[in-house]
Amino acid sequence: MDSLMNSSGSPPAYSASIAAETGASDKEPLLVSATVHDDADDEEADDAGDSTSFLSPGGTSTLRERGTKAPSVPASKRFKSFVSKVDLFPKAEEEVTVRTESGVIVSVATLVVIVFLFLSELSSYLTVQTREHMVVDTLAGERLNVYLDVEFPALPCSACQFDVMAVTGEHHESIEQDMDLIRILPSGERVKVRNADEAAAAETPGEGCRVNGFVQVTKVAGNFHVAVGRVEANSVHHRHKFALGELKAFNASHTIHNLAFGQTYPGQPLPLNGVAAVARKGPTQYQYFIKVVPTTYRSQSSGSSFTTNQYSVTARETVIDASGGGGAGGASGIPSVFFIYDFSPFRVVVEEGRMPLTHFIVSVCAIVGGVLTVAGIFHSLYYHGKKIFTVRRDAAALETSTAEGQASMQALLSGGHS
Numbered sequence: 344m345d346s347l348m349n350s351s352g353s354p355p356a357y358s359a360s361i362a363a364e365t366g367a368s369d370k371e372p373l374l375v376s377a378t379v380h381d382d383a384d385d386e387e388a389d390d391a392g393d394s395t396s397f398l399s400p401g402g403t404s405t406l407r408e409r410g411t412k413a414p415s416v417p418a419s420k421r422f423k424s425f426v427s428k429v430d431l432f433p434k435a436e437e438e439v440t441v442r443t444e445s446g447v448i449v450s451v452a453t454l455v456v457i458v459f460l461f462l463s464e465l466s467s468y469l470t471v472q473t474r475e476h477m478v479v480d481t482l483a484g485e486r487l488n489v490y491l492d493v494e495f496p497a498l499p500c501s502a503c504q505f506d507v508m509a510v511t512g513e514h515h516e517s518i519e520q521d522m523d524l525i526r527i528l529p530s531g532e533r534v535k536v537r538n539a540d541e542a543a544a545a546e547t548p549g550e551g552c553r554v555n556g557f558v559q560v561t562k563v564a565g566n567f568h569v570a571v572g573r574v575e576a577n578s579v580h581h582r583h584k585f586a587l588g589e590l591k592a593f594n595a596s597h598t599i600h601n602l603a604f605g606q607t608y609p610g611q612p613l614p615l616n617g618v619a620a621v622a623r624k625g626p627t628q629y630q631y632f633i634k635v636v637p638t639t640y641r642s643q644s645s646g647s648s649f650t651t652n653q654y655s656v657t658a659r660e661t662v663i664d665a666s667g668g669g670g671a672g673g674a675s676g677i678p679s680v681f682f683i684y685d686f687s688p689f690r691v692v693v694e695e696g697r698m699p700l701t702h703f704i705v706s707v708c709a710i711v712g713g714v715l716t717v718a719g720i721f722h723s724l725y726y727h728g729k730k731i732f733t734v735r736r737d738a739a740a741l742e743t744s745t746a747e748g749q750a751s752m753q754a755l756l757s758g759g760h761s
Contacts, residue, residue: 445725453718460710468703471644473610473695480637480690487652488557489567492601493680497594498569500524500542500552506574507558509565522556555600562686569595570679571626583677590663593678595629596621602682604652608640608693614656626663626678631656633684636691643696653691654684 495503503524524542526534529549536542542552558567571593572585585593598619607613620629634655641648663678 443726445729446722449718449722449725453714456718457711457714460714461707464703464706464710468698468700471695471697473693475691475693477689477691480686480688482637482650482690483562485562486559487562487605488559490557490601490603490605491682492553492555492599493569494527494551494553494598494600495569495594495596496527496551496598497596498552499546499550500526500536500554501539501546502571502593503552503554503569504539505554505558505567505569507560507565507567509561509563511561511563521558522554525553525555527551527553560684564685566681566683568679568681570681571677585677590626590678593626594622595627595678595680597629597680604635604654604684606649606651608642608649608651609695611651611653614654618658620660622678624662628661628663628677628679628681630659630661630681630683632659633682634687635684636687636689638691638693641692641694643694 491505505522524536524539526536526542526545527550528534528547533553534545536545554569560567570583571589572583574583599615599617601613602615603611603613615631615633620627636653636655638651638653639648640651663676
């Protein structure tokens, strides 16, 4: 029995089963099975126990000991054990968590910041954004429509004839087929006419004219203009012929209601729209130097895509000296309105659309995770710093109290001896 004592010194527990065959005599041996369990680790003994058999007449006694090979574990249990080891979100028991007032304050502030940043990101996701990038323009030889709407308050429609010129030598005089001429009578009434000849037949003193429509130009540098006089029919160069009286009477004051090179898209800047010029110092030449930038517009919401043009402009105003004699004048020395354009070799691609949903989800996750992490670091530094400060303060107070106690004891002992 001493050899069956467990490591703790207490006797082991026994479980025994006795089986007897029916009709057996009292002298026949009984089959006895005894199993020894260690109270301290009975479960491990069952799984890892050695078996030692003791033969007796007609029976067997079996003792299971620690340190033996355990029976095979089912695959489902092994898989469950493996999965439990890769848990990325272990939980702490409620008994080991500490809740503080500073934690509540930091938590509320964290939630406010997260909500604010989330709403800001949601607004950005719902807003249509415009992205632009530049490529080399490979579309050459195109023709495009220039849409214009210009009002001349002091010029009759018979004098408002747009001429188009290109550096290649191509030019068109008196473009009227795609223009609407609207007479502005002194009374303010507006009358539409078919062409300049019809306007000249019904012309009255003091009337103005509004020109609305488009001119078609090639994709090379050039200009279109309204100037005093008539273009010389047989001239090698583009010249206007006029009398001195016409030069002095030509008032190039104007208002540009619209000027666009091609179809417009939402939000496109049109710098000349709304520009007004008044010739207060006499006959004046107005020049608008326009840099046209080919543009491709793509919209994800509507699915539309087309080519158009943006432009930038520089304006110049020159007062003409009308004291000389009549005759033919050069283009740079006559009262006129010139729109001088040139094309950029680069093309701007404008893409309009919303932020992808995946980007929005990633941004929201980054906001939540980032704010929680920063708030956790801040509160952890505050909490542990405060804890260290409290411990040191209490230790200093205890040391002071101990020193005072020792001093009091010394004084008491000294008084007793005396």
